[in-house]
Amino acid sequence: MNAIQTQLLVLGGGPGGYVAAIRAGHMGVGTVLVEGQALGGTCLNVGCIPSKALIHAAGEYEAVQRAMLGASVLGIRAREASVDLAVLQGWKQQVVGKLTGGVGALLRKAGVRVVQGRGHIVDGKTVDVTGPDGEVQRFQCEHLLLATGSEAVALPTLPFGERVLSSTEALALDALPRQLVVVGGGYIGLELGFAWRKLGAEVAIVEASDRVLPAWDDDLVRPVVASLQRLGVALHLGCHAEGLTHDGLGLRVRSRQADEFVLPIDRVLVAVGRRPHTAGYGLEGLQLTMAGNAVKVDDQCRTSMRNVWAIGDLTGEPMLAHRAMAQAEVAVACIAGHTRRFAPLAVPAICFTDPEVVAVGLTPADCAAAGIPCLSASFPFAANGRALSMDGAQGFVRVVARQDNHQVLGWQAVGPGVSELAAGFGLGIEMGARLEDVGGTIHAHPTLGEAVQEAALRALGRAVHV
Ligand code: FAD
Ligand code: NAD
Secondary structure, X not given: OOEEEEEEEEEOOOXXXXXXXXXXXXXXXXXXXXXXXXXXXXXXXXXXXXXXXXXXXXXXXXXXXXHHOOOXXXXXXXXXXXXXXXHHHHHHHHHHHHXXXXXXXXXXXXXXXXXXXXXXXXXXXXXXXXXXXXXXXXXXXXXXXXXOOEEEOOEOOEOOEOOEEOHHHHHOOOOOOOEEEEEOOOHHHHHHHHHHHHOOOEEEEXXXXXXXOOOOOHHHHHHHHHHHHHHOOEEEEOEEEEEEOOOOOEEEEEEOOOOEEEEEOOEEEEOOOEEEOOOOOOHHHHOOOEEOOEEOOOOOOEOOOOOEEEOHHHHOOOOOHHHHHHHHHHHHHHHOOOXXXXXXXXXXXXXXXXXEEEEEEOOHHHHHHHOOOEEEEEEEHHHOHHHHHOOOOOOEEEXXXXXXXXXXXXXXXXXXXXXXXHHHHHHHHHOOOEHHHHHOOOOOOOOOOHHHHHHHHHHOOOOOXX
């Protein structure tokens, strides 16, 4: 078979792979990008973007419903509320289409050759790609960059299919499920649980831990739980799903006390985590060193095999799109002969619940565990003019700083729209800002950002508005 030669072959066109390919193109590295499904990967097609579109639409619909029920404190009244799911799904797909089309255009502009097909790794320099027509083309590369992402974890007792959905199907529903039971109260379970509840489904969450979002700090999760309760989402904590009933219309659940009960279901969303996608495309043959079920990489995204690199979800937690993109930049710079390291002080994490939750850097508990004496202070949105004017006074911003020199180590926030604060949080931490820098910076009024400045001032013992 005649092989096509390239300097770099990127396997997988998600946020890790497509950013790597574009940047490699910018740097003059001859690049082929192989994608088996759709450019943009999980994130653009069935992850970050469609979920945020659905969440936005659900929030809009909930506001109309409140107006219809006479429950709007703003005095807004509506005669009826209805949602056309076909139109909503069409709009969501348009958003996805604009972004994935944009990625294709950016790749072309950067001179990247995009190959549609499933890649099979032959060795560290050779990949066979089976195109949509079944034809196989061999590629040989100097550098192989693996960006094949992750896949949803299935429960043996609840295999995906028919009424049992992964996030991909749960994002694409074109009819409202009457009773949606969500197994797993983490990122996906809560984001999609909120969305479908607001769109009108009865939602119950079955979570193995004794609280939802178990990886997040208690104070941050409390306003989210209050909101779930306000919306009437049933929480079954410390519970495991045991499988469907014989008629397929119920989910058998076992509590920690060993009680078994049945929840009626129309659909079940299983969202118990994702794992790196490592099987079925010849990766095993490379015998790379693994870190658990992820490909082990160093701080330049090198695997244990020379000139084979890996980025994104394939390399394990945190499985977030912005981490994949940041690793892509590092790996490609190194491939192009520069010296860069992936050593962020913080990778922001945001859960797009209602209210939103953000964590960047260390929490007080992280500092305690690491033996770092710290100062920590919170500023409540109840004392922030912008939050009150948006009828969103729940939540707070919290800062964590070193006790000795006041260098900021972490920020956490929960409240409406706080996802947009993450950029400033990250910048401050990466630039080594101190409490005095944040407290002494003019923050525009009236904005949620004033709570950031006030939290820093409060840690210094001189907040104004609380
Ligand atoms: P992926 O995006 O998974 O891309 C991998 C690509 O490789 C895929 O396109 C796949 O088709 C391709 N591929 C795999 N094997 C082959 C092969 N053999 N040949 C050819 N192509 C192959 N993260 C956030 O940061 N923020 C969010 O709000 C967020 N929301 C999410 C919501 C949901 C519902 C889900 C499921 C995930 C969400 N994530 C979010 C996580 C985010 O989607 C991932 O972290 C991100 O997509 C990882 O990027 P990646 O490039 O590593 O892999
Ligand atoms: P997750 O790890 O966030 O949550 C899984 C939850 O399921 C946990 O609370 C866990 O305790 C629970 N669980 C595990 N096994 C269970 C069982 N047998 N029965 C009941 N509960 C069980 O995983 P996810 O929600 O599937 O999301 C996967 C990944 O996707 C996330 O870790 C994240 O990396 C990414 N993601 C990110 C965002 C975002 O950034 N906003 C949104 C969605 C997904």
